[in-house]
Amino acid sequence: MAYRRTPAVQERLDATRAAIVAAAHALVAERGYAGCSVALVASGAGVATGTVYRHFPDKGALFAEVFRAATQREVDAVAASAAKPGTVAARIEVSVETFARRALKAPRLAYALIAEPVDPQVEAERLTYRRAYRGIFAALVADAVAAGDLPAQDPEVSAAAVVGAMAEALVVPLHAGVASQRVVPELTAFITRSIGATP
Amino acid sequence: MAYRRTPAVQERLDATRAAIVAAAHALVAERGYAGCSVALVASGAGVATGTVYRHFPDKGALFAEVFRAATQREVDAVAASAAKPGTVAARIEVSVETFARRALKAPRLAYALIAEPVDPQVEAERLTYRRAYRGIFAALVADAVAAGDLPAQDPEVSAAAVVGAMAEALVVPLHAGVASQRVVPELTAFITRSIGATP
DNA sequence: CCAAGATATGAATCGCGGTTCACTTCATCA
DNA sequence: TGATGAAGTGAACCGCGATTCATATCTTGG
Numbered sequence: 001m002a003y004r005r006t007p008a009v010q011e012r013l014d015a016t017r018a019a020i021v022a023a024a025h026a027l028v029a030e031r032g033y034a035g036c037s038v039a040l041v042a043s044g045a046g047v048a049t050g051t052v053y054r055h056f057p058d059k060g061a062l063f064a065e066v067f068r069a070a071t072q073r074e075v076d077a078v079a080a081s082a083a084k085p086g087t088v089a090a091r092i093e094v095s096v097e098t099f100a101r102r103a104l105k106a107p108r109l110a111y112a113l114i115a116e117p118v119d120p121q122v123e124a125e126r127l128t129y130r131r132a133y134r135g136i137f138a139a140l141v142a143d144a145v146a147a148g149d150l151p152a153q154d155p156e157v158s159a160a161a162v163v164g165a166m167a168e169a170l171v172v173p174l175h176a177g178v179a180s181q182r183v184v185p186e187l188t189a190f191i192t193r194s195i196g197a198t199p
Numbered sequence: 200m201a202y203r204r205t206p207a208v209q210e211r212l213d214a215t216r217a218a219i220v221a222a223a224h225a226l227v228a229e230r231g232y233a234g235c236s237v238a239l240v241a242s243g244a245g246v247a248t249g250t251v252y253r254h255f256p257d258k259g260a261l262f263a264e265v266f267r268a269a270t271q272r273e274v275d276a277v278a279a280s281a282a283k284p285g286t287v288a289a290r291i292e293v294s295v296e297t298f299a300r301r302a303l304k305a306p307r308l309a310y311a312l313i314a315e316p317v318d319p320q321v322e323a324e325r326l327t328y329r330r331a332y333r334g335i336f337a338a339l340v341a342d343a344v345a346a347g348d349l350p351a352q353d354p355e356v357s358a359a360a361v362v363g364a365m366a367e368a369l370v371v372p373l374h375a376g377v378a379s380q381r382v383v384p385e386l387t388a389f390i391t392r393s394i395g396a397t398p
Numbered sequence: 399c400c401a402a403g404a405t406a407t408g409a410a411t412c413g414c415g416g417t418t419c420a421c422t423t424c425a426t427c428a
Numbered sequence: 429t430g431a432t433g434a435a436g437t438g439a440a441c442c443g444c445g446a447t448t449c450a451t452a453t454c455t456t457g458g
Binding site for chain 2: 034117118119120123127130151153154157158160161162163164165166167168169171172175182183186187189190191193194195196
Binding site: 202203204208212215238241246247248249250253 | 402403404405406407408409
């Protein structure tokens with residue numbers, strides 16, 4: 001036995017893997033999923049095509065990881081907003097604002113995460129992502145309904161509808177590349193009314 | 200000049216074209232866009248693969264037409280509901296019900312029209328489709344706001360959010376194949392509240 | 399019925415990007 | 429330093445399904 005993986009090597013390995021993920025993320029954020037070939041990712045990371053396959057079994061697995069990471073960041077930001085103190089209406093409002101503002105700040109990425117056609121492996125990641133958002137809003141609504149602050153409603157359906165409303169209201173601006181901040185207050189008002197909250 | 204296209208031939212040509220479109224529609228409704236190859240469509244229509252290309256320049260054009268037709272039927276149904284007499288709240292309610300009920304009755308088709316990954320040419324059709332829905336709801340909201348029946352709001356943003364809410368609230372049931380009619384009243388209540396209508 | 403031209407056929411082709419793998423380079427350790 | 433084996437390389441390969449096109453079949457008008 002004349003070789004064992006050394007900490008220094010492991011570190012380089014980890015760095016390469018991270019570089020690949022970072023390159024893939026940058027590409028998605030810049031030109032969307034459609035503009036991402038494995039060869040391009042590799043070149044962006046400064047490695048050969050084959051090297052990508054020493055770190056990921058296939059393209060889907062790579063992009064699933066990219067989506068997962070990008071998504072987690074978004075979900076965490078919204079969850080943090082939802083966890084702030086205040087009335088349900090205020091918390092919903094600030095959560096919607098967080099979601100919308102972040103999306104409008106990185107429109108190409110947001111479009112890729114929300115609406116761009118992707119392959120099934122990545123689509124599965126997207127469903128997880130939407131479920132996470134639904135979960136945040138469903139919990140908020142359920143608590144408020146239980147406390148009598150909101151009228152009776154199915155929190156799951158309301159939460160899904162909230163997520164859909166946010167996504168759809170932003171898709172056109174995102175796709176058009178128009179960063180119309182103007183939709184944000186309209187959207188928060190819409191959603192506040194939709195769950196029966198009084199601001 | 201020893202040949203001219205005769206009415207009988209034109210009729211047969213039209214019939215073949217219609218058979219191709221019908222076969223493509225049936226396939227989409229049965230297994231979604233992903234399960235549709237040109238060869239399969241041709242076989243379903245009882246013609247050879249090449250014949251498809253005598254009627255359509257490429258696959259995208261064929262499916263764009265299929266989407267357009269399927270979509271138009273849906274939009275017309277919703278528009279008819281929106282045009283019924285009654286209060287805005289009642290008309291919105293019946294429109295949402297129409298949309299949801301029809302979607303749940305043909306879930307695979309609805310999923311394909313609403314959310315399934317499709318190629319760009321067809322995606323463009325989908326945007327048109329969503330714009331048509333937005334238009335229906337935007338007109339309804341705009342009229343009601345002008346008449347003082349709804350609070351001030353941007354009809355375009357509200358309409359987009361309504362469409363998004365409908366789509367998202369139905370995607371999970373559609374994808375799961377679960378025809379849960381239960382979401383319909385929840386959804387109509389949500390949307391009624393969202394635009395500020397009092398039922 | 400024949401010539402001219404349109405239409406139908408489906409096997410062969412083609413393009414594309416994901417994936418592989420024979421080979422090179424590098425790291426480890428006795 | 430050399431033997432051992434891991435990591436890296438990138439050109440070649442491959443699978444898949446859209447598209448083509450040489451050929452066969454059908455229609456028409458004379």
